[in-house]
Amino acid sequence: MLIQHTSRGLYCPAGDFYIDPWLPVPRAVITHAHGDHARFGCDSYLCAAPGVEPLSLRVEGIIQLIGYGEQISINGVRVSLHPAGHVLGSAQVRVEVKGEVWVVSGDYKREPDPTCAPFEVVSCHTFITESTFGLPVYRWPAGERVITQIYEWWSENAAAGRPSVLLSYVMGKSQRILAMLGEYDELPGPVYAHGALQQMNEAYRRAGIALMDAPNPVSVANNTDVFTTALVLAPPSAQSSSWLKRFKGCAVGRVSGWMRIRGRRRRLALDKGFVMSDHADWPALLTTISETGAERVIATHGNGSALTRFLVEQGVCAEAWTDKEWPEGEEQVQ
Amino acid sequence: MKRFIQLYLELDSTNKTSRKETALISYFQDAPPRDAAWVVTYLIGKRPRTAITAKHVRMAAIEAASIPPWLFEESYEAVGDLAETVSLLLDDQDRTTSGTLSHWIEDRLITRTTADDQEKVTTLRGWWDELDQSGRFVLTKLITGGWRVGVSQRLITRALAQTFDLPVDIVAHRLMGRWQPDDGFYERLTASDTRDAEAGKPYPFFLASPLEEDLATLGDCRDWLVEWKWDGIRAQIIKRCDQVFIWSRGEELVSEQFPELVAAAGALPNGTVLDGEICAYSKESSPHPKVLPFNELQRRLGRKTVGKKLLGEVPVMLLAYDLLEHGGIDIRGTACSDRRNLLAVLVRNINQDDTISISAEVNGASWDEFSTLHQSSRERLVEGFVIKDRQSPYGVGRRRGSWWKFKVDPYTIDAVLLYAQRGHGRRASLYTDYTFGVWQDDQLITIAKAYSGLNDAEIREVDRFVRQNTIERFGPVRSVNPTLVMELSFEAIQRSSRHKSGIAVRFPRISRWRRDKKPPDADTIETIMALLPSPKR
Ligand SMILES: [Zn+2]
Numbered sequence: 001m002l003i004q005h006t007s008r009g010l011y012c013p014a015g016d017f018y019i020d021p022w023l024p025v026p027r028a029v030i031t032h033a034h035g036d037h038a039r040f041g042c043d044s045y046l047c048a049a050p051g052v053e054p055l056s057l058r059v060e061g062i063i064q065l066i067g068y069g070e071q072i073s074i075n076g077v078r079v080s081l082h083p084a085g086h087v088l089g090s091a092q093v094r095v096e097v098k099g100e101v102w103v104v105s106g107d108y109k110r111e112p113d114p115t116c117a118p119f120e121v122v123s124c125h126t127f128i129t130e131s132t133f134g135l136p137v138y139r140w141p142a143g144e145r146v147i148t149q150i151y152e153w154w155s156e157n158a159a160a161g162r163p164s165v166l167l168s169y170v171m172g173k174s175q176r177i178l179a180m181l182g183e184y185d186e187l188p189g190p191v192y193a194h195g196a197l198q199q200m201n202e203a204y205r206r207a208g209i210a211l212m213d214a215p216n217p218v219s220v221a222n223n224t225d226v227f228t229t230a231l232v233l234a235p236p237s238a239q240s241s242s243w244l245k246r247f248k249g250c251a252v253g254r255v256s257g258w259m260r261i262r263g264r265r266r267r268l269a270l271d272k273g274f275v276m277s278d279h280a281d282w283p284a285l286l287t288t289i290s291e292t293g294a295e296r297v298i299a300t301h302g303n304g305s306a307l308t309r310f311l312v313e314q315g316v317c318a319e320a321w322t323d324k325e326w327p328e329g330e331e332q333v334q
Numbered sequence: 335m336k337r338f339i340q341l342y343l344e345l346d347s348t349n350k351t352s353r354k355e356t357a358l359i360s361y362f363q364d365a366p367p368r369d370a371a372w373v374v375t376y377l378i379g380k381r382p383r384t385a386i387t388a389k390h391v392r393m394a395a396i397e398a399a400s401i402p403p404w405l406f407e408e409s410y411e412a413v414g415d416l417a418e419t420v421s422l423l424l425d426d427q428d429r430t431t432s433g434t435l436s437h438w439i440e441d442r443l444i445t446r447t448t449a450d451d452q453e454k455v456t457t458l459r460g461w462w463d464e465l466d467q468s469g470r471f472v473l474t475k476l477i478t479g480g481w482r483v484g485v486s487q488r489l490i491t492r493a494l495a496q497t498f499d500l501p502v503d504i505v506a507h508r509l510m511g512r513w514q515p516d517d518g519f520y521e522r523l524t525a526s527d528t529r530d531a532e533a534g535k536p537y538p539f540f541l542a543s544p545l546e547e548d549l550a551t552l553g554d555c556r557d558w559l560v561e562w563k564w565d566g567i568r569a570q571i572i573k574r575c576d577q578v579f580i581w582s583r584g585e586e587l588v589s590e591q592f593p594e595l596v597a598a599a600g601a602l603p604n605g606t607v608l609d610g611e612i613c614a615y616s617k618e619s620s621p622h623p624k625v626l627p628f629n630e631l632q633r634r635l636g637r638k639t640v641g642k643k644l645l646g647e648v649p650v651m652l653l654a655y656d657l658l659e660h661g662g663i664d665i666r667g668t669a670c671s672d673r674r675n676l677l678a679v680l681v682r683n684i685n686q687d688d689t690i691s692i693s694a695e696v697n698g699a700s701w702d703e704f705s706t707l708h709q710s711s712r713e714r715l716v717e718g719f720v721i722k723d724r725q726s727p728y729g730v731g732r733r734r735g736s737w738w739k740f741k742v743d744p745y746t747i748d749a750v751l752l753y754a755q756r757g758h759g760r761r762a763s764l765y766t767d768y769t770f771g772v773w774q775d776d777q778l779i780t781i782a783k784a785y786s787g788l789n790d791a792e793i794r795e796v797d798r799f800v801r802q803n804t805i806e807r808f809g810p811v812r813s814v815n816p817t818l819v820m821e822l823s824f825e826a827i828q829r830s831s832r833h834k835s836g837i838a839v840r841f842p843r844i845s846r847w848r849r850d851k852k853p854p855d856a857d858t859i860e861t862i863m864a865l866l867p868s869p870k871r
């Protein structure tokens with residue numbers, strides 16, 4: 001086994017390094033800067049060059065950068081990183097020993113995203129794929145369509161004098177929305193952002209990502225009247241905080257793949273759910289698995305056991321590592 | 335149909351009751367009466383029988399999505415709703431829906447057919463083809479029921495009353511009982527002439543609110559009428575035009591289930607409506623009948639016909655406590671004590687056996703005396719007191735202030751989480767339905783299921799625990815390592831041969847998570863057996 005599951009994370013014994021470890025290790029290869037993949041406390045980190053800005057917000061220590069596709073050797077193991085299309089700087093990890101190739105997908109999606117490089121198919125013998133949304137009910141509408149829905153919802157609220165509060169993950173999703181809204185010539189009102197987003201927006205800008213003109217921090221508004229036509233971006237945790245109270249009569253929406261399921265949206269007492277995810281949906285999982293040409297598939301996270309059972313019935317050699325220990329990720333919480 | 339889909343989307347897209355009400359009003363204002371009648375029917379949870387059933391929905395979805403049946407079931411388990419699962423599995427498409435809602439229902443859904451299963455599946459797939467994602471969801475919901483859009487009968491009632499400028503209780507009255515959504519129904523429902531109470535129409539029930547405070551906070555005890563809170567079924571018995579109607583609180587006509595009550599009520603004068611509790615009782619303890627626990631009564635429920643044997647084994651009686659209509663006149667507006675006096679005379683006059691009795695007033699000179707009596711509730715097999723303001727009229731629904739229920743403190747036990755199952759609807763993605771066990775010798779045996787009592791954060795924590803501590807899976811159920819101890823509370827406890835533990839508990843719920851306890855600290859079956867009441871002979 002080129003890569004195995006251990007109590008600290010995925011481990012490559014031949015190269016003596018870990019991929020996305022959740023406990024401190026000497027050498028970590030990081031797929032992307034989300035909290036369940038990039039943990040504090042390792043001695044050194046390797047990541048894809050475009051991911052350095054967000055990663056340095058999360059971790060300290062030595063961060064080694066390589067460009068997408070650039071190959072290095074770690075203790076004789078050939079390692080390279082390839083775009084995963086998930087968030088800025090996200091990477092799949094390709095590991096090669098004596099001609100045998102394994103790829104760890106990290107989180108990925110196949111949909112276009114203006115804030116990161118598109119997913120690249122990497123041929124391999126064994127493909128360790130995420131499967132957060134590994135059921136056929138998870139099928140994403142086109143991102144353009146969802147942005148239109150957000151725009152219309154916001155317009156309707158603005159016309160009725162209701163602030164529109166939109167909850168989305170701090171890293172990746174929020175910037176994707178900002179970048180896509182930035183393509184409109186005219187917007188229904190001003191855009192504000194929760195303080196928690198400011199730092200990440202800045203990191204994206206430093207990395208050269210064109211977000212819409214600086215959304216105002218909520219704290220600079222001197223009068224709550226300005227919110228009546230505003231779109232306010234905030235992290236999901238803001239929903240249950242007193243911070244939300246300043247937006248009187250607001251409508252609360254949330255952007256997440258989980259919003260595909262009505263029960264999830266209702267459980268969270270949201271007015272509106274927008275189905276947009278930075279993860280692969282069911283059709284994308286199947287397409288990607290087939291395109292890698294992998295002889296063996298290992299699924300991690302979420303509904304991996306359903307995905308692999310389905311693959312096995314299709315004649316693919318597949319197994320699920322979902323019963324093993326994994327850190328709880330942003331995507332798994334809600 | 336298009337307008338109904340839009341209404342559904344509007345109701346579903348807000349969490350606020352006021353906005354739901356606005357959406358309903360704007361729908362009722364311009365909807366064709368026939369469509370509106372169906373909307374009322376479905377949203378209050380009634381559903382006509384359809385030729386195509388949930389079985390065909392499953393078959394058609396598996397076929398259309400080309401997935402194996404197990405994957406459909408796993409998807410359903412994650413979604414928690416059949417109609418929604420279907421709409422999420424099929425490719426979305428742009429479609430303009432045509433045809434009215436009543437056309438879809440009357441000419442398609444409820445039309446009788448001799449088609450076989452495969453033909454029905456084909457028909458259903460054809461219908462799905464005419465609709466987009468939300469249309470398919472709505473159509474499939476018409477087959478499977480369970481809208482879960484946060485619209486209660488009360489909200490529908492209010493929206494109708496608002497739209498047609500009618501008093502809320504008139505609309506509530508008209509919505510009770512048995513009706514068909516035909517041409518006449520919606521006209522009657524919305525008619526401005528309100529003298530339409532038909533012979534069998536019950537009144538909306540007035541409900542008591544829980545009294546959380548001390549009895550003494552009610553003021554002078556002489557201003558209050560105190561009755562035992564019986565553990566039976568709340569019911570209205572109506573005698574009009576030489577006919578008897580028995581309505582349960584679930585707004586179900588239950589006359590056939592209680593022939594002895596129908597016979598006894600025959601002796602009531604026309605124009606009489608009684609409110610009371612139907613209870614099972616034992617004839618052997620004469621001269622005074624002894625009321626039996628609810629699980630005895632349960633044997634009589636939900637049957638179309640009642641056999642002689644059962645009638646003999648589990649006779650029922652009405653413990654009447656209110657008179658709503660007297661001599662054909664609605665007397666709900668008169669004082670509680672006056673209504674009770676009339677009731678007493680009436681019950682005395684029909685003077686047959688105990689089948690219709692008056693629910694005795696509990697007498698006490700002070701709240702202290704009442705408190706002492708209240709403590710005997712369990713031995714008497716009652717749930718506590720109902721306390722009524724002697725001057726109060728009979729209201730509608732649950733309005734605080736004039737009727738209180740004062741229940742005995744629930745029993746509590748500490749039990750260990752053994753199995754968990756995913757919830758439905760709002761909680762479909764979480765393990766929220768739990769089965770608990772207590773010790774019998776060195777084994778944990780199941781004692782109760784409980785669904786409620788934890789807050790959202792705790793539910794998520796338990797959910798995580800369940801996923802990480804699963805021993806085995808049986809379909810949607812997982813057995814878990816016995817680790818978590820919870821305090822369960824319940825209203826009553828009875829012997830039961832149907833339960834492995836030998837006892838049945840009523841309304842079990844989680845009162846708190848005992849993080850301070852470990853499984854060995856949980857209760858044993860012996861200590862629970864000791865809670866069994868020893869009724870007075
Ligand atoms: Zn991620």
Ligand SMILES: [Zn+2]
Pocket residue numbers: 034036037107329330331
């Ligand atoms: Zn992740």
